[in-house]
Amino acid sequence: MDSILDFKNITKKYGKKTALDDITLSIPRGSIVGLLGPNGSGKTTLLKLATGLLQPTRGEVLACGFKPGAESKDLVAYQSDKVYLNDWMNVNDLMNMLNDFYTNFNKPKALDMLKSLNINPNDKLKEMSKGTKEKVQLITTMCRDVELYLLDEPIGGVDPAARDYILNTIISNYQENATVIISTHLIADVEPVLNHILFLKEGRIVRQGDVDDVREETGKSIDALFREEFRC
Amino acid sequence: MRNPFPKIGKVIKYDLKHSSKRLIPLYGVLLLLGLLAGLFISPNQREAFYGTSVSGSYSMGYRDFITFSLFFAYAAVSIVAFVMTIVAIARRFKQSMLEEEAYMNLSLPVTMGEHLWGKFITGFIWMFACSIVTFVSELFCLIRLDLPRILRTVFDELPEISEELSRYNLSIAKIFWIGVMVSFAATCFIITLIFVVNSFGLVIKSRRSFWKVLIIVGLFYINGWIFRLVPGFEASYVPDPMIGGMIFRTFGIFSLILVLISAVYFAVTQYMFTKQLNLD
Numbered sequence: 001m002d003s004i005l006d007f008k009n010i011t012k013k014y015g016k017k018t019a020l021d022d023i024t025l026s027i028p029r030g031s032i033v034g035l036l037g038p039n040g041s042g043k044t045t046l047l048k049l050a051t052g053l054l055q056p057t058r059g060e061v062l063a064c065g066f067k068p069g070a071e072s073k074d075l076v077a078y079q080s081d082k083v084y085l086n087d088w089m090n091v092n093d094l095m096n097m098l099n100d101f102y103t104n105f106n107k108p109k110a111l112d113m114l115k116s117l118n119i120n121p122n123d124k125l126k127e128m129s130k131g132t133k134e135k136v137q138l139i140t141t142m143c144r145d146v147e148l149y150l151l152d153e154p155i156g157g158v159d160p161a162a163r164d165y166i167l168n169t170i171i172s173n174y175q176e177n178a179t180v181i182i183s184t185h186l187i188a189d190v191e192p193v194l195n196h197i198l199f200l201k202e203g204r205i206v207r208q209g210d211v212d213d214v215r216e217e218t219g220k221s222i223d224a225l226f227r228e229e230f231r232c
Numbered sequence: 233m234r235n236p237f238p239k240i241g242k243v244i245k246y247d248l249k250h251s252s253k254r255l256i257p258l259y260g261v262l263l264l265l266g267l268l269a270g271l272f273i274s275p276n277q278r279e280a281f282y283g284t285s286v287s288g289s290y291s292m293g294y295r296d297f298i299t300f301s302l303f304f305a306y307a308a309v310s311i312v313a314f315v316m317t318i319v320a321i322a323r324r325f326k327q328s329m330l331e332e333e334a335y336m337n338l339s340l341p342v343t344m345g346e347h348l349w350g351k352f353i354t355g356f357i358w359m360f361a362c363s364i365v366t367f368v369s370e371l372f373c374l375i376r377l378d379l380p381r382i383l384r385t386v387f388d389e390l391p392e393i394s395e396e397l398s399r400y401n402l403s404i405a406k407i408f409w410i411g412v413m414v415s416f417a418a419t420c421f422i423i424t425l426i427f428v429v430n431s432f433g434l435v436i437k438s439r440r441s442f443w444k445v446l447i448i449v450g451l452f453y454i455n456g457w458i459f460r461l462v463p464g465f466e467a468s469y470v471p472d473p474m475i476g477g478m479i480f481r482t483f484g485i486f487s488l489i490l491v492l493i494s495a496v497y498f499a500v501t502q503y504m505f506t507k508q509l510n511l512d
Contacts, residue, residue: 014510053338053511070239074341084335088250100242101340 010059037200243350266369401476
């Protein structure tokens, strides 16, 4: 099975602190991958390196066969852990801008999803609540027909009902042959949808593999394994 | 030949859209103030401007106070418009490339070159727009001062001015082009200085404002040292017919150095954003 995301000997340092330490991995196409680890393990750094928002200290990243740049950004949809929308726009302006830049932005689908969530496209982003902005951000990500979705803590900081909604939106809207990488520390909520996992600890991969294989090998759920692996 | 900047038009479009929310109303106020100040000029004030008087004497009244206040406000807003144009260019660069909005903008399928050139061109457009609006507002100020009369006076004086300038091998056209050259170079310099100072924000994590001031001082010191290389001349030692050529050459070298410095600033900015990009 060919890979959609490759990290070759990637190291990322912030001054003296090493966020990722000589990581080599290949994410297969068509899988839903859980990027799991405690706070500060390097999950966000890994995803930002894949999108080109960070430069590695050493090593090479290939996303969809390209080094992170203009070509790869058209094939990768990234949702950051915090809401970063252009506050000076309204929702419609944002949708138009994304439709302008991305060749694969499905604007009719985006407008349908906004309607189903009772979000008025003429509402200004700066006047919206945090939760509503998160939903708008999720819509802008999932309405792109891409090969790779990178979702950084999509369910962190939201209530359980909203978590279910977000996970359902992700599962029902991503392209069938696409790969989704979900970074989270809320394992129990995402475990049912994952088919591949990556455990990150202090910038290193401590476990990776197919979810069913890992459960069979360890005799534990991914959530239980996580608690054991990252016990304080 | 493949277009290396396929999306630069869109970058420019959205940058202009963002800054226009502040700058267009400000330019509108400037034009309006210029018009109001011009309309409030009274016949007495007009004749005082031309050095003649309708009646025997001229005394100040409430209308003079209003006219003076309007012209004062107009002058103040002119300065504010120029300063705010530079602030808008800086603000847009910082917000879209270094702050929260950068997460969205730098995730777009746009090369770093397109981002930077787009912002550079946008900055140029706003500086040019500010100049045009200021010029038009100045014409509005003259609206009650018989503009055709002023233009006739200027055109009547032109042959005499041209003859005087030709003594020094200069012409009105040459002076115009010197002005264009210097304005172009100065605009490039201001915009790229904004870029390079802000780009150091990628590597400086604390006390950024302090370091930015230090960087600006350092750059101006280096630039000052470079400008000492521009050969000056003592006009009294140069024959009149050669002065025009020397002026053109001096300003030409000055403008060229400014453009070269701007190119270095742009290259440094591009390096910082390509190799040192760290949106954390």
